[in-house]
Amino acid sequence: xxxxxxxxxxxxxxxxxxxxxxxxxxxxxxxxxxxxxxxxxxxxxxxxxxxxxxxxxxxxxxxxxxxxxxxxxxxxxxxxxxxxxxxxxxxxxxxxxxxxxxxxxxxxxxxxxxxxxxxxxxxxxxxxxxxxxxxxxxxxxxxxxxxxxxxxxxxxxxxxxxxxxxxxxxxxxxxxxxxxxxxxxxxxxxxxxxxxxxxxxxxxxxxxxxxxxxxxxxxxxxxxxxxxxxxxxxxxxxxxxxxxxxxxxxxxxx
Amino acid sequence: xxxxxxxxxxxxxxxxxxxxxxxxxxxxxxxxxxxxxxxxxxxxxxxxxxxxxxxxxxxxxxxxxxxxxxxxxxxxxxxxxxxxxxxxxxxxxxxxxxxxxxxxxxxxxxxxxxxxxxxxxxxxxxxxxxxxxxxxxxxxxxxxxxxxxxxxxxxxxxxxxxxxxxxxxxxxxxxxxxxxxxxxxxxxxxxxxxxxxxxxxxxxxxxxxxxxxxxxxxxxxxxxxxxxxxxxxxxxxxxxxxxxxxxxxxxxxx
Numbered sequence: 001x002x003x004x005x006x007x008x009x010x011x012x013x014x015x016x017x018x019x020x021x022x023x024x025x026x027x028x029x030x031x032x033x034x035x036x037x038x039x040x041x042x043x044x045x046x047x048x049x050x051x052x053x054x055x056x057x058x059x060x061x062x063x064x065x066x067x068x069x070x071x072x073x074x075x076x077x078x079x080x081x082x083x084x085x086x087x088x089x090x091x092x093x094x095x096x097x098x099x100x101x102x103x104x105x106x107x108x109x110x111x112x113x114x115x116x117x118x119x120x121x122x123x124x125x126x127x128x129x130x131x132x133x134x135x136x137x138x139x140x141x142x143x144x145x146x147x148x149x150x151x152x153x154x155x156x157x158x159x160x161x162x163x164x165x166x167x168x169x170x171x172x173x174x175x176x177x178x179x180x181x182x183x184x185x186x187x188x189x190x191x192x193x194x195x196x197x198x199x200x201x202x203x204x205x206x207x208x209x210x211x212x213x214x215x216x217x218x219x220x221x222x223x224x225x226x227x228x229x230x231x232x233x234x235x236x237x238x239x240x241x242x243x244x245x246x247x248x249x250x251x252x253x254x
Numbered sequence: 255x256x257x258x259x260x261x262x263x264x265x266x267x268x269x270x271x272x273x274x275x276x277x278x279x280x281x282x283x284x285x286x287x288x289x290x291x292x293x294x295x296x297x298x299x300x301x302x303x304x305x306x307x308x309x310x311x312x313x314x315x316x317x318x319x320x321x322x323x324x325x326x327x328x329x330x331x332x333x334x335x336x337x338x339x340x341x342x343x344x345x346x347x348x349x350x351x352x353x354x355x356x357x358x359x360x361x362x363x364x365x366x367x368x369x370x371x372x373x374x375x376x377x378x379x380x381x382x383x384x385x386x387x388x389x390x391x392x393x394x395x396x397x398x399x400x401x402x403x404x405x406x407x408x409x410x411x412x413x414x415x416x417x418x419x420x421x422x423x424x425x426x427x428x429x430x431x432x433x434x435x436x437x438x439x440x441x442x443x444x445x446x447x448x449x450x451x452x453x454x455x456x457x458x459x460x461x462x463x464x465x466x467x468x469x470x471x472x473x474x475x476x477x478x479x480x481x482x483x484x485x486x487x488x489x490x491x492x493x494x495x496x497x498x499x500x501x502x503x504x505x506x507x508x
Contacts (some may be wrong), residue, residue, distance in 0.1 A: 124419050
């Protein structure tokens with residue numbers, strides 16, 4: 001899927017000139033419902049020459065692309081995928097991100113308007129940040145505009161019918177794989193705690209929540225905004241099949 | 255602004271029947287740019303019979319209403335404001351929220367589609383939650399749909415050009431008026447800390463951030479998405495006039 005271009009493009013200083021308008025847009029497409037795209041996101045997708053969608057595996061399908069498919073005009077627009085594997089940072093991932101960044105820079109250099117689409121919001125747990133870091137490193141002059149989107153956390157709260165925060169309340173968002181002392185402190189200090197990546201450690205986490213008296217204050221959600229979306233108000237009702245990558249728990253003490 | 259209706263409406267059990275579609279929509283209109291409204295929000299605003307916008311003071315203007323004005327059709331739609339004062343919960347506030355809830359319930363009972371608009375997202379520090387609590391208490395059968403929106407926190411991160419979280423990172427959102435030990439623990443345990451309501455305690459907060467070596471990792475933003483929006487990458491450049499109610503600090507350690 002990745003076309004590797006020569007490094008020469010980033011040594012050509014002439015393409016620094018003429019960047020007045022953003023050429024690379026990071027568009028948060030929201031949690032999954034195409035109607036939760038922003039008006040700005042929809043407009044920029046229509047205006048884009050090239051739309052880049054991330055996939056987790058080569059040949060895999062892109063959730064962000066599925067969300068925005070109806071806004072695209074394939075005969076006119078070039079739509080491509082880039083691979084962003086879901087695993088910890090490593091040297092070979094850095095290399096992959098660099099290649100993706102170079103591909104995007106090449107399009108921008110050719111005068112194209114590029115839209116990179118990402119599920120949720122580009123600032124929060126988004127693949128875009130990995131691309132962006134390399135774009136800034138390789139070619140800091142590329143004008144980038146980040147178009148915020150509805151985060152899956154906000155969509156999860158709406159679906160669970162729980163506020164994330166009121167007044168002076170405190171909200172923590174952290175991976176359920178965080179060290180136990182950090183989890184304990186967060187559950188102690190914060191009014192609402194959103195636990196991400198719960199699929200990895202669900203059984204132990206449920207025990208921890210029971211131990212601190214918060215199991216009954218916890219709502220499990222899987223695949224918010226995506227096919228197979230579900231809400232569990234009883235953690236004991238969550239089965240092994242429900243432990244999707246896109247699952248989270250909202251603990252609301254109030 | 256508030257019309258008080260008789261309590262009889264909530265004792266009429268017949269109106270429990272026939273609620274198949276949501277009749278009350280809470281619409282997050284995003285941080286301020288009308289283009290950051292979602293497509294769903296725009297559609298529901300067009301379809302609404304009654305649009306309710308919160309104001310902080312009687313006779314004051316509603317920011318949420320300003321954002322969505324262009325989507326309304328005043329000859330056909332009834333647009334009204336309800337007062338949600340920005341102060342701590344108290345008995346007289348409870349009474350005010352109850353009146354607002356009764357007004358909304360009355361519209362729903364009359365078969366109207368009601369859209370309550372709120373800046374940002376309805377789940378995160380939104381006035382809607384105060385109304386909603388009373389609606390659920392007075393008339394739990396009113397079908398409510400919460401339509402998530404782009405939170406000002408996500409918009410602030412985009413504007414500050416800082417991620418809120420990557421991979422397994424941890425994010426805390428809390429009022430800068432939280433107890434000092436809680437602030438210290440959050441700054442220790444979390445990769446990114448968003449401090450709200452910094453206008454109340456800015457000078458002391460800046461000292462605290464300097465003391466823990468995070469002053470240079472802090473970005474101050476005021477009025478994100480609103481007129482007068484500004485980003486300060488140096489906390490020392492923030493003047494007294496910049497300490498707006500809508501200001502926050504993003505502390506990003508990485």
